[in-house]
Amino acid sequence: MKTSKCGPLIAWVTAILVTAVVLPLQSATVKSSGSETSATGWSVQVDQVDAGTLGLSYSFQVAIYENLVDELNKTKQFQQVFREGDHRASEVPNLLVLKTTVEKYTAGSETRRAVTTVSGATKLTVRSQLLTRDGKVVLERTVNGDVRFFGSNLRATHNLARNIAKTFKESSWPDSPGPTALLSVQP
Amino acid sequence: MDQPVVPRNQRNVRRFHRRAGMRLLVALIWCGLAAAAQNTTQQTASKPFSIPITHLLGFENAKSNCSGTLSIQDDFLQFQQNRKPGAQVKIGAVRDIFLGDESKQVGGLPMTLGKAAAPFGGGRVVSLFAHKKYDVLTLEYVDSDGGIHGAIFQLDKGQGDVVKHELTALGVISSHEDQSKHSAAEVKYENK
Numbered sequence: 001m002k003t004s005k006c007g008p009l010i011a012w013v014t015a016i017l018v019t020a021v022v023l024p025l026q027s028a029t030v031k032s033s034g035s036e037t038s039a040t041g042w043s044v045q046v047d048q049v050d051a052g053t054l055g056l057s058y059s060f061q062v063a064i065y066e067n068l069v070d071e072l073n074k075t076k077q078f079q080q081v082f083r084e085g086d087h088r089a090s091e092v093p094n095l096l097v098l099k100t101t102v103e104k105y106t107a108g109s110e111t112r113r114a115v116t117t118v119s120g121a122t123k124l125t126v127r128s129q130l131l132t133r134d135g136k137v138v139l140e141r142t143v144n145g146d147v148r149f150f151g152s153n154l155r156a157t158h159n160l161a162r163n164i165a166k167t168f169k170e171s172s173w174p175d176s177p178g179p180t181a182l183l184s185v186q187p
Numbered sequence: 188m189d190q191p192v193v194p195r196n197q198r199n200v201r202r203f204h205r206r207a208g209m210r211l212l213v214a215l216i217w218c219g220l221a222a223a224a225q226n227t228t229q230q231t232a233s234k235p236f237s238i239p240i241t242h243l244l245g246f247e248n249a250k251s252n253c254s255g256t257l258s259i260q261d262d263f264l265q266f267q268q269n270r271k272p273g274a275q276v277k278i279g280a281v282r283d284i285f286l287g288d289e290s291k292q293v294g295g296l297p298m299t300l301g302k303a304a305a306p307f308g309g310g311r312v313v314s315l316f317a318h319k320k321y322d323v324l325t326l327e328y329v330d331s332d333g334g335i336h337g338a339i340f341q342l343d344k345g346q347g348d349v350v351k352h353e354l355t356a357l358g359v360i361s362s363h364e365d366q367s368k369h370s371a372a373e374v375k376y377e378n379k
Contacts, residue, residue: 063337066339086330
């Protein structure tokens with residue numbers, strides 16, 4: 001019986017495809033609990049990212065901020081999405097402020113990822129807080145975003161913003177804004 | 188003594204002519220240089236600054252990850268994709284500028300697929316050499332409502348400095364220290 005020479009090659013290609021398709025999907029999933037409800041009564045103002053004392057590049061901070069504005073607009077969960085400094089936000093009655101603080105950052109390398117596959121991942125961990133105007137925390141989550149295989153380092157910021165938006169969408173919300181509707185903090 | 192005897196008056200006249208000639212020559216050379224310099228200054232003043240660039244994200248009304256031209260025209264910073272109407276921001280609205288760098292794999296998706304399909308780890312060897320350094324230029328600007336925007340551009344190595352100098356010459360402030368390298372090593376940072 002003849003064994004095909006293409007067998008190992010096919011297995012190899014299949015393994016790569018599985019790695020390329022399944023694992024990014026896995027990294028995109030975020031541990032979150034709560035039922036899916038809309039928070040259409042709220043508007044949100046996205047504040048600039050606080051990198052603390054971490055050596056996070058300014059371009060990464062800007063990329064997270066811009067991607068957050070984009071992703072929150074896409075979810076259509078908020079009536080309006082404002083940027084920091086937008087004076088129209090002061091006229092909106094039900095406004096939440098999104099504060100993002102970087103907690104952990106691992107600088108990766110695209111070349112190292114391409115050569116080794118297992119190392120060189122860019123990883124970001126942030127704490128996202130939704131606060132009312134008077135500083136009460138409505139929602140608080142720790143979210144991860146990374147790029148492990150394909151794509152540039154900045155792609156980690158896109159994945160992170162998408163995960164934050166997804167987390168907010170999957171979290172339980174007070175439907176109509178009110179002083180008694182504030183949720184307990186779930187870190 | 189067979190040297191011709193020249194009267195003293197005639198010698199003085201010759202000397203005067205020589206000096207006058209030299210002065211005229213110097214004046215002509217100076218005028219020529221001044222005119223050339225003026226011409227160059229006029230040319231640089233009238234020619235708008237323009238540079239090929241890739242817009243990564245954030246510039247209002249511009250598509251992400253697309254190549255185009257960044258130019259400074261009058262009081263505006265304009266990004267124009269090939270033959271399409273450009274997106275522009277007033278230079279006075281730009282609040283901050285930051286220059287960093289990044290090493291990226293070249294070839295995009297086709298190259299990535301090709302490398303993945305190459306047998307016996309050939310793709311990895313290619314990856315080892317198929318990377319290029321770029322300058323990453325980050326701008327922070329405000330829109331008409333006061334909202335803060337950030338825009339990230341990618342340029343060939345060394346070009347970022349040129350754009351930064353042009354913008355700082357026009358009054359844009361750079362409050363962040365330029366980052367020479369952040370992606371070389373896999374470093375972990377933690378806020379506690």
